[in-house]
Amino acid sequence: MRAGAWSRFLHTAPWSGVLCLNYHRIGDGAASVFDRGLWSADEEGFDAQVRLLVSRFDVVSPADLPGILRRRRGRHVLITFDDGYRDNYAAALPILRRHGARATFFVATGFIDEPRLPWWDEIAWMVRSSVRTGLPASRWLAAPVAFDAPDREAAVRTCLKAFKRMPAADHAAFLDLLADATGSGRCPSGPERGLWMTWDMLREMRSAGMTVGGHTVSHPVLSRLPKPAQHGEIDACGRRLAEELGEPMRYFSYPVGGPDAFGPDTRDCLRDAGVEFAFSYYGGYRGFDDWDDLDVRRVAIEREMTPQSVRAIVTLPWLFGRERRARRTGAGL
Numbered sequence: 001m002r003a004g005a006w007s008r009f010l011h012t013a014p015w016s017g018v019l020c021l022n023y024h025r026i027g028d029g030a031a032s033v034f035d036r037g038l039w040s041a042d043e044e045g046f047d048a049q050v051r052l053l054v055s056r057f058d059v060v061s062p063a064d065l066p067g068i069l070r071r072r073r074g075r076h077v078l079i080t081f082d083d084g085y086r087d088n089y090a091a092a093l094p095i096l097r098r099h100g101a102r103a104t105f106f107v108a109t110g111f112i113d114e115p116r117l118p119w120w121d122e123i124a125w126m127v128r129s130s131v132r133t134g135l136p137a138s139r140w141l142a143a144p145v146a147f148d149a150p151d152r153e154a155a156v157r158t159c160l161k162a163f164k165r166m167p168a169a170d171h172a173a174f175l176d177l178l179a180d181a182t183g184s185g186r187c188p189s190g191p192e193r194g195l196w197m198t199w200d201m202l203r204e205m206r207s208a209g210m211t212v213g214g215h216t217v218s219h220p221v222l223s224r225l226p227k228p229a230q231h232g233e234i235d236a237c238g239r240r241l242a243e244e245l246g247e248p249m250r251y252f253s254y255p256v257g258g259p260d261a262f263g264p265d266t267r268d269c270l271r272d273a274g275v276e277f278a279f280s281y282y283g284g285y286r287g288f289d290d291w292d293d294l295d296v297r298r299v300a301i302e303r304e305m306t307p308q309s310v311r312a313i314v315t316l317p318w319l320f321g322r323e324r325r326a327r328r329t330g331a332g333l
């Protein structure tokens with residue numbers, strides 16, 4: 001298709017429903033020793049994306065969803081962020097305000113209460129700090145992992161994927177094994193300072209019209225936990241949000257967020273906690289005919305995407321479902 005025809009097609013291709021975009025970090029993470037996959041866009045790119053969204057769609061908050069679902073028409077976009085990194089406040093908030101756009105921030109309350117380096121950032125740090133040339137095969141790594149030049153990005157991705165696949169009971173042992181096999185040791189304290197937003201920042205975001213939702217306390221894959229532990233993570237997260245922000249947790253996003261990251265027990269716990277809408281993270285969007293309050297699908301925005309690919313996502317969201325996403329990076333937090 002010629003460029004002009006493609007552009008006209010993008011402008012007229014129809015969809016209706018709610019398209020949710022998900023971001024993690026805003027800024028330049030290209031040289032970071034931590035998990036570079038977490039940077040969704042730099043400030044310039046995010047600014048261009050928000051400008052596009054505001055000019056073409058109805059950018060809404062989760063509180064607007066009940067009305068939208070009653071009217072069942074229109075193209076609505078939700079801008080969401082997961083985890084609670086401080087650049088959400090320092091970099092994303094000013095851009096959102098400049099464009100008059102609202103967004104929703106799902107935070108793991110344990111990171112806000114007691115700042116710590118999360119496992120994905122620590123795994124990346126251990127691999128990148130290593131003086132060795134690779135990792136031997138082990139219980140969790142089916143084959144040896146060579147540290148690829150120049151930045152060991154492929155080795156980091158392999159270790160992160162292995163971590164997400166294993167049972168939660170193995171996590172601590174795997175981190176210790178990596179500390180030993182890389183020769184890096186566990187990451188000393190320091191980087192966690194200033195990594196996450198504070199409750200004061202979150203209150204300021206609320207005052208600026210943003211929504212704050214839950215993302216558990218310690219960011220486990222909920223479906224891997226027994227039901228009482230899922231209940232504990234969801235309940236304690238909701239309690240901290242209510243204590244600090246003065247309103248109940250009505251919205252939630254699943255850590256990692258793939259179709260197998262939550263199950264019927266998770267849904268029960270969310271209903272018990274009074275959550276109205278919960279957001280997954282495996283691509284696609286929800287039309288009005290296949291709506292599911294506790295599986296509102298979201299599309300990942302990632303830093304290697306060009307402005308054209310972001311434009312294509314918001315125009316043809318059904319092309320960006322789970323299979324496509326799994327082929328690309330297998331990432332997701």
Ligand SMILES: [Zn+2]
Nearest residue numbers: 082083255333
């Ligand atoms: Zn997350």
